[in-house]
Amino acid sequence: xxxxxxxxxxxxxxxxxxRYSRYTYFRNLTLAPNSKPIIFDIGAHKGESxxxxxxxxxxxxxxxxxxxxxxxxxxxxxxxxxxxxxxxNLAVSSxxxxxxYYQQSLSHLGxxxxxxxxSHDSISYAATAKNIPTxxxxxxxDTFVRRFDxxxxxxxxxxVQGYESSVLDGxxxxxxxxxSVIIEVxxxxxxxxxxxxxxxxxxxxxxxxxxxxxxxxxxxxKTLGTDWAEFVFKRISPPSLPQSD
Numbered sequence: 001x002x003x004x005x006x007x008x009x010x011x012x013x014x015x016x017x018x019r020y021s022r023y024t025y026f027r028n029l030t031l032a033p034n035s036k037p038i039i040f041d042i043g044a045h046k047g048e049s050x051x052x053x054x055x056x057x058x059x060x061x062x063x064x065x066x067x068x069x070x071x072x073x074x075x076x077x078x079x080x081x082x083x084x085x086x087x088x089n090l091a092v093s094s095x096x097x098x099x100x101y102y103q104q105s106l107s108h109l110g111x112x113x114x115x116x117x118x119s120h121d122s123i124s125y126a127a128t129a130k131n132i133p134t135x136x137x138x139x140x141x142d143t144f145v146r147r148f149d150x151x152x153x154x155x156x157x158x159x160v161q162g163y164e165s166s167v168l169d170g171x172x173x174x175x176x177x178x179x180s181v182i183i184e185v186x187x188x189x190x191x192x193x194x195x196x197x198x199x200x201x202x203x204x205x206x207x208x209x210x211x212x213x214x215x216x217x218x219x220x221x222k223t224l225g226t227d228w229a230e231f232v233f234k235r236i237s238p239p240s241l242p243q244s245d
Contacts, residue, residue, distance in 0.1 A: 038060070045066060165199055
């Protein structure tokens with residue numbers, strides 16, 4: 001599809017791509033001039049985001065959460081010995097309790113939500129999704145932050161396959177010390193009871209965040225709609241940090 005020319009947007013986009021660098025982009029999401037950001041990776045899978053952030057911020061402190069045991073075992077083998085990288089086999093949720101996690105043959109599709117076998121938007125996978133239930137430990141981000149005495153969060157990345165609202169519901173205090181949030185939000189019917197973007201947007205705005213960027217968009221060649229998008233939220237003003245003595 002060819003976009004319709006509109007004003008100077010094409011020229012502005014060209015200039016954007018000339019000026020863009022990953023380092024500059026993500027540094028804008030941290031508490032400048034902090035070169036050692038604190039990053040939370042919720043839904044770490046096999047460490048793709050850890051590798052990405054480590055390349056940009058070698059001195060960062062990363063807390064990574066992955067509930068799937070097989071993915072977590074690989075995560076531990078690859079990243080378990082890296083300094084200031086802390087790995088937790090936990091599902092971040094709205095409650096501190098045991099949860100059911102549904103494993104899939106494609107590990108990155110596992111979630112605390114079942115895949116909808118009757119999905120109209122899925123191209124092929126949903127109809128045969130196994131939804132294998134396993135018990136995992138859940139923890140509120142607020143509980144974790146208090147327990148580990150985390151002073152602030154520069155970047156909070158959430159990629160939890162439709163479970164985003166539950167993560168945010170357990171992180172209301174933590175969001176008060178967070179500068180930016182990266183959330184992947186689905187719009188298709190792939191998961192049962194997936195998060196409402198309206199709810200996420202309303203909550204983030206109420207806590208002092210605005211949309212900074214739509215960083216990624218995944219299009220559906222079957223429906224010609226959008227399956228999911230990665231939204232970047234940034235605080236209007238710096239977060240409230242503990243006062244030094």
